[in-house]
Amino acid sequence: MKIAFFGSSLVSAYWNGAATYYRGIIRALHNLGHEITFYEPDAYGRQENRDIPDPDWARVVVYPGEGETGVRQALAEARGVDLVVKASGVGVFDELLEAAVLELQGPRTRVAFWDVDAPATLDRVQHDPADPFRACIPRYDVIFTYGGGDPVVDAYTALGARLCVPIYNALDPETHHPVPADPRFAVDLAFLGNRLPDREARMESFFLVAAAALPELRFLLGGSGWGDKSMPANVQYVGHVYTRDHNALNCSALAVLNISRDSMARYGFSPATRVFEAAGAGACIITDAWEGIEQFLAPGREILVAENGAEVARILRDLDEPRARAIGEAARQRVLEAHTYAHRAAQVEAVLAGRDASARRATG
Known part of the structure; x- marks a missing residue:
C-alpha cells in the first residue's frame, strides 16, 4: 500500500x-x-x-x-x-x-x-x-x-x-535495547515525562512524595517544563532527554517510573511508549496502577505496581539490584515475544x- x-x-x-x-x-x-x-x-x-x-x-x-x-x-x-x-x-x-x-x-x-x-x-x-x-x-x-x-x-x-x-x-527492538550503563543516569529511580496539566499532580504524588520519603536515595527527573518546579534536594532535573539517551538512562537507573496521565489512568489499557522502551532495555519498571496492566506485563514478575508515592518508596526500600535485573529481563522477554x-x-x-x-x- x-x-x-x-x-x-x-x-x-x-x-x-x-x-x-x-x-x-x-x-x-x-x-x-x-x-x-x-x-x-x-x-x-x-x-x-x-x-x-x-x-x-x-x-x-x-x-x-x-x-x-x-x-x-x-x-x-x-x-x-x-x-x-x-x-x-x-x-x-x-x-x-x-x-x-x-x-x-x-x-x-x-x-x-x-x-x-x-x-x-x-x-x-x-x-x-x-x-x-x-x-x-x-x-x-x-x-x-x-x-x-x-x-x-x-x-x-x-x-x-x-x-x-x-x-x-x-517496542522497536532496533531502537530500544540494552546498552552499557552511563554514570550520568546512575540513580535509584528515574522518571521521564513532559510537564502537562493532567500529569503534574500524579507526578507529585508518585515521584516527589517518594523522593521526599527517601532522602538517602537518588532520583532523576527528565522532560520539558519542570525547571521552576520545587523539588526535594535528592532530585536531579536534567531537562529534555533526547531519544538517543533513553537506552542509557533505562539501563543505568536501578528502576524507572511510569506515571500515566489522569485521562489515561481513567480509561485504562493505555501503556505509555515509555513502558515498552524501558522494558526493551531491560529496565525494572515501577508503574502507577491502571486497569489492564496484566494484558501487557505481569505485575510482581515483569513490572512493579504502586498505588501511590508511599508504595513507590516502599518498593524502592526493598528493591536490590539482582531483583531489579530479574524483573527487567523478564519484561524484556515478554515484550519481545508479544509486544513489538x-x-x-x-x-x-x-x-x-x-x-x-x-x-x-x-x-x-
Missing part, C-alpha cells in the same frame, strides 16, 4: 510524545512492504530539535506551520494513495485536516483517524456536541487508537464509528484486510 500519514512529527520527539509510537509503527509497516509518506508541520520548534535525520523507511514532507497553502498542497499530493491517515494532535490545522482528509476518500482510497490521545479526544467531543470532529467520526473507514481497550472502543462506537481498533504502544511494533503492524494489516477477529464493527 501507499500510505499518506498526517501527524505531529516523525523526526522530532521535542514536545511530541507520539514520536516513538509513530516511528515504531511506520518502520514496521515499511518492513512489511508498504510505502509511507509522513506529512508534518514546521511547528513548536520541532524542526530545530530533530533527534533523527529523515529515515530511509519513510519519506518525510515538512510543510509550513502557518498559512494553509502548505497543508493544502500536502493534501493534494496525498490524493490517490491507498490509505490516508490523520493522527490526532498534529498541533496545527487539526480541524482542517480532520475534515479535509475525508475528501480524499474514494473507491481505492480508505481514510483512517489514528487517535494517539483517545481520552482527550473523547472527553472533548462528549462534552461539546458542536465539536466539528464529532460529525466526522462516522465517515472514517476505521478509527485506530493507541490505547484505551473496551472503554475507548465503546465510546467511539457510541459516537458512530464504523470500526474502532486499539493498536497499542510497543512488528506485532502491531501485522495487526494493522489484518484489520485493513478484514482478518482481525478482535476488530469490532458498528452494527445497525
Whole structure:
C-alpha cells in the first residue's frame, strides 16, 4: 500500500510524545512492504530539535506551520494513495485536516483517524456536541487508537464509528535495547515525562512524595517544563532527554517510573511508549496502577505496581539490584515475544484486510 500519514512529527520527539509510537509503527509497516509518506508541520520548534535525520523507511514532507497553502498542497499530493491517515494532535490545522482528509476518500482510497490521545479526544467531543470532529467520526473507514481497550472502543462506537481498533504502544527492538550503563543516569529511580496539566499532580504524588520519603536515595527527573518546579534536594532535573539517551538512562537507573496521565489512568489499557522502551532495555519498571496492566506485563514478575508515592518508596526500600535485573529481563522477554511494533503492524494489516477477529464493527 501507499500510505499518506498526517501527524505531529516523525523526526522530532521535542514536545511530541507520539514520536516513538509513530516511528515504531511506520518502520514496521515499511518492513512489511508498504510505502509511507509522513506529512508534518514546521511547528513548536520541532524542526530545530530533530533527534533523527529523515529515515530511509519513510519519506518525510515538512510543510509550513502557518498559512494553509502548505497543508493544502500536502493534501493534494496525498490524493490517490491507498490509505490516508490523520493522527490526532498534529498541533496545527487539526480541524482542517480532520475534515479535509475525508475528501480524499474514494473507491481505492480508505481514510483512517489514528487517535494517539483517545481520552482527550473523547472527553472533548462528549462534552461539546458542536465539536466539528464529532460529525466526522462516522465517515472514517476505521478509527485506530493507541490505547484505551473496551472503554475507548465503546465510546467511539457510541459516537458512530464504523470500526474502532486499539493498536497499542510497543517496542522497536532496533531502537530500544540494552546498552552499557552511563554514570550520568546512575540513580535509584528515574522518571521521564513532559510537564502537562493532567500529569503534574500524579507526578507529585508518585515521584516527589517518594523522593521526599527517601532522602538517602537518588532520583532523576527528565522532560520539558519542570525547571521552576520545587523539588526535594535528592532530585536531579536534567531537562529534555533526547531519544538517543533513553537506552542509557533505562539501563543505568536501578528502576524507572511510569506515571500515566489522569485521562489515561481513567480509561485504562493505555501503556505509555515509555513502558515498552524501558522494558526493551531491560529496565525494572515501577508503574502507577491502571486497569489492564496484566494484558501487557505481569505485575510482581515483569513490572512493579504502586498505588501511590508511599508504595513507590516502599518498593524502592526493598528493591536490590539482582531483583531489579530479574524483573527487567523478564519484561524484556515478554515484550519481545508479544509486544513489538512488528506485532502491531501485522495487526494493522489484518484489520485493513478484514482478518482481525478482535476488530469490532458498528452494527445497525
